[in-house]
Amino acid sequence: MDRRRLPDANGRYRERGFWDARYREAGAEPQEWLGGLSRFRRQLEAELRPGDRILVLGCGNSALSHDLYELGYTDITSIDFSPVCIEAMRARYAHCPGLRWAVMDIRALRFPDASFDVVLEKGTLDVLTVEERDPWHVSPPAAAALHQVSRVLRPGGRFVSITFAQPHFRKPHYAQEAFGWSLRHAAYGDAFHYFLYVMCKGQRLASPDVALGRKLRQPPAPAAPALPPPPAPADEDYLRAIEL
16 A cells, blocks of 8 residues: 555544545545455355345445446445545446445435345445544444444345454444344455454344443453562662572
8 A cells, every 4th residue: 555645643534535635646546455356255245146235335446346246246336425436436437337326424324224135345444443442432433334234234134344353353343232133254365364244134143242242331340450579678689689
């Protein structure tokens, strides 16, 4: 990645202005976070069905929507909160009638309930959680986005989340009974692993995941303070005790 395009603070990843400026420079030339489709195609296609209505969250200038279209998934809506991005993507893929593009915030989706068979995100929730200080407190923007995803999924629909976040940190956020879905995950990558989480609407969470989700806002108790060392004899010569 070109370091000249990196923000001066992680919090800027959540700002529309940062992304607008980035897309004005880069346009719709494909750039992939967490790898392109070939890296996780096997795991992803196992969750897709012919004729699925697919929603891609925070599409950016990734080629993922187009690559899926080329594989025969021709009912895909891709959204991003950057109008600069959406304008560029709409122009680049104007020859693909099944690809639809919309400016939209994933925290306030303007779709009816149960609109999609699949909701897919790759790195978008990582941006929303970029400033979290610990794994036990989910940020309000991320929580709002997850509630919206659950709302627009039809019964039996799948939410697929692709991220660098390890299960220890990400699973508690997804394992919330209020979302009404089950949870499983797989890893991909070679030297560095990424993770693909699958949530199926209408299926029950496994008992261990229910317990995990309930601990989300219950950080572990602080460790007991260490006992002070025993007092040294008053006449002890520390220099003589050092072993050279």
